[in-house]
Amino acid sequence: MAEEFDELLDFELTDEEKELLDGLAELTELGESRRRFLSQAAAMGLGAAAINLIAQEQLFAGLRAADELDIAPIAEENAVAVKFKVNGVEKSLTLDSRMTLLDALRERLGLTGSKKGCDHGQCGACTVIVDGRRVLSCLTLSAQCEGKSVTTIEGLAAGQKLHPMQSAFLKHDGFQCGFCTPGQICSAVAMMDEARNGEASYVTPDVRNRPRAMQLSDEEIRERMSGNLCRCGAYPNIVTAIREVHTGKPVDAVAWTFVGGKEDTDASI
Amino acid sequence: MRPFKYVRAVEPAAAVKAVTAEHGAVFVAGGTNLLDLMKEDVARPTQLVDISGLRLSQIRSAGGRVSIGALATNTDTANHPLIRQNYPLLTQAILAGASGQIRNMATNGGNLNQRTRCPYFYDVSMPCNKREPNSGCGALKGVNRNHAIFGWSQKCVAVFPSDMAVALAALDAVVKIQGADGKVRSIPIADYHRLPGDEPQKDNILRPGDLVEEIGLPKNNFADRSYYLKVRDRASYAFALVSVAAALETKGNTISDVRLAMGGVAHKPWRAAEAEKLLKGSAATEANFVQAAEAEMKLARPLEHNRFKIELGKRAIVRALQMAMRGGRDRV
Numbered sequence: 001m002a003e004e005f006d007e008l009l010d011f012e013l014t015d016e017e018k019e020l021l022d023g024l025a026e027l028t029e030l031g032e033s034r035r036r037f038l039s040q041a042a043a044m045g046l047g048a049a050a051i052n053l054i055a056q057e058q059l060f061a062g063l064r065a066a067d068e069l070d071i072a073p074i075a076e077e078n079a080v081a082v083k084f085k086v087n088g089v090e091k092s093l094t095l096d097s098r099m100t101l102l103d104a105l106r107e108r109l110g111l112t113g114s115k116k117g118c119d120h121g122q123c124g125a126c127t128v129i130v131d132g133r134r135v136l137s138c139l140t141l142s143a144q145c146e147g148k149s150v151t152t153i154e155g156l157a158a159g160q161k162l163h164p165m166q167s168a169f170l171k172h173d174g175f176q177c178g179f180c181t182p183g184q185i186c187s188a189v190a191m192m193d194e195a196r197n198g199e200a201s202y203v204t205p206d207v208r209n210r211p212r213a214m215q216l217s218d219e220e221i222r223e224r225m226s227g228n229l230c231r232c233g234a235y236p237n238i239v240t241a242i243r244e245v246h247t248g249k250p251v252d253a254v255a256w257t258f259v260g261g262k263e264d265t266d267a268s269i
Numbered sequence: 270m271r272p273f274k275y276v277r278a279v280e281p282a283a284a285v286k287a288v289t290a291e292h293g294a295v296f297v298a299g300g301t302n303l304l305d306l307m308k309e310d311v312a313r314p315t316q317l318v319d320i321s322g323l324r325l326s327q328i329r330s331a332g333g334r335v336s337i338g339a340l341a342t343n344t345d346t347a348n349h350p351l352i353r354q355n356y357p358l359l360t361q362a363i364l365a366g367a368s369g370q371i372r373n374m375a376t377n378g379g380n381l382n383q384r385t386r387c388p389y390f391y392d393v394s395m396p397c398n399k400r401e402p403n404s405g406c407g408a409l410k411g412v413n414r415n416h417a418i419f420g421w422s423q424k425c426v427a428v429f430p431s432d433m434a435v436a437l438a439a440l441d442a443v444v445k446i447q448g449a450d451g452k453v454r455s456i457p458i459a460d461y462h463r464l465p466g467d468e469p470q471k472d473n474i475l476r477p478g479d480l481v482e483e484i485g486l487p488k489n490n491f492a493d494r495s496y497y498l499k500v501r502d503r504a505s506y507a508f509a510l511v512s513v514a515a516a517l518e519t520k521g522n523t524i525s526d527v528r529l530a531m532g533g534v535a536h537k538p539w540r541a542a543e544a545e546k547l548l549k550g551s552a553a554t555e556a557n558f559v560q561a562a563e564a565e566m567k568l569a570r571p572l573e574h575n576r577f578k579i580e581l582g583k584r585a586i587v588r589a590l591q592m593a594m595r596g597g598r599d600r601v
Contacts, residue, residue: 077272097275097317100304120305121371133344133373139304140374141297143275144319191369199348202364202505206598207357208492210350226505227368 080143087155095142102126102137113153113182124228127183128152134190153182165189168241171253176232184228188242191224216246270307274316281447281480287318289449289478296320298340299374302383310393311400325482333488339378339481346377356486358495358516362436365499368506378481381434385427386508398424399469414574419535425469426572429462429537430508436497438530438538439514443485449478462537491516496592500585509533511582513589524548541565553594562586
């Protein structure tokens with residue numbers, strides 16, 4: 001996997017960062033927890049490039065085998081038995097009626113890719129795809145998922161091959177901290193299907209005319225993705241990544257440069 | 270979130286029976302508003318009766334009318350060919366609301382029955398007559414920038430948040446309800462939601478056990494000239510400060526029929542009857558639009574922080590009418 005990263009990144013790494021990157025491949029193969037990895041990285045006092053890599057590691061969450069966690073409470077109040085598919089695998093759970101799909105995914109199925117941002121349907125970090133439609137897992141009761149098919153960020157890649165939207169987010173730096181990224185990507189993947197179906201948005205000029213497939217302007221992409229907030233403000237890069245996948249036309253990655261000399265960028269704290 | 274029992278209903282009569290059998294039982298479908306309110310401890314149901322499996326999601330044409338099922342999602346409704354072609358105003362209004370994810374979950378019935386987003390209603394440490402009758406209104410003398418300018422009472426100044434319902438008000442929709450007694454009744458949308466008066470805890474005329482089954486849309490000739498304008502603090506994914514559903518029918522340059530409804534200004538979708546009266550039969554000119562908008566907004570009673578909604582509302586009415594005249598196509 002280190003090679004994959006090397007191809008995707010065109011900036012120079014320090015030896016320390018390269019070492020970390022090699023470690024990342026081992027960590028994911030061993031299935032060691034991302035949280036432990038993060039704490040190690042933080043303890044090492046890594047540079048900006050390395051922190052960026054850690055964010056990118058979020059995208060590879062699906063490459064680890066996710067096992068159902070053996071932490072079901074001993075007694076469930078108002079227990080509900082529910083069966084649904086998660087990333088193609090049938091799951092059968094007994095849950096507290098209050099448990100949201102987001103909590104079931106994270107706390108019972110060990111799929112921590114879907115993030116709990118606001119937990120009130122305002123940020124989109126928990127976006128998953130249910131029966132082909134993007135929804136908010138924080139406002140979905142697990143009990144209401146009976147018989148449904150759920151796809152999370154962990155289910156988008158085909159084995160070692162990333163989903164084109166994941167690759168585009170990497171190529172175009174569609175994130176900074178990475179917390180909103182799984183939701184952004186799931187949302188974007190399902191949004192492209194909506195466009196292919198000719199579905200309109202509030203900024204569609206003529207809703208009476210229903211084309212077979214919509215060609216989305218950047219304005220359309222922004223409107224349709226407005227349910228996914230990014231507090232780092234990576235919106236321009238997110239739009240570029242989505243546009244590239246939507247049009248199928250490669251867009252050059254923007255090479256960002258700092259203004260001024262080395263002294264200017266050396267922020268001492 | 271407080272504990273609750275969860276049951277799935279497979280047909281309407283069973284759903285009504287289940288919800289009336291237990292005090293504190295409520296229906297749940299999309300859950301986008303209810304779950305949020307439960308997490309905030311504003312809603313405290315003891316039982317959820319899941320009606321999402323009922324066969325109430327059809328959108329069909331019958332006898333010149335179109336009926337939309339209460340359980341059709343907002344997305345499916347907005348994009349249905351019958352709606353896009355004949356009621357583009359409704360498509361635009363639905364698409365102006367919430368986000369793609371929420372519209373995929375939210376149902377039409379749930380949209381009609383959503384609660385206000387007044388922050389005093391949402392904060393259980395604040396007084397709110399809607400949440401807790403006779404506890405007072407925190408917004409009346411509090412921060413009321415986003416609150417009502419029409420039809421409010423000393424008990425409540427909250428606004429109804431739906432965009433869809435504003436378009437339905439302009440389209441003279443009819444809500445079909447199955448009562449706990451099994452009888453079906455049809456309520457014009459104008460009478461469905463209510464003004465707060467002395468009972469702000471009641472958002473609408475639903476009685477315990479009532480199940481909204483479908484929304485009927487009468488035939489009209491507005492599809493060529495309609496527009497839903499939504500003005501908000503950010504470009505998307507925010508509730509309206511002011512919104513306007515405008516629909517016109519013209520003969521030459523004369524307005525033969527007109528509908529105007531406003532959102533974000535009252536406890537229910539606000540039909541701008543005064544403006545409609547002035548516009549009907551007059552020429553479709555900017556001067557007439559301005560005159561009608563001014564006449565309507567003259568009736569507004571602003572609160573301390575929302576006086577801006579009067580000028581904003583006036584301009585929004587004029588803009589929405591202009592956009593409707595252009596077939597709702599060219600965004601200015």
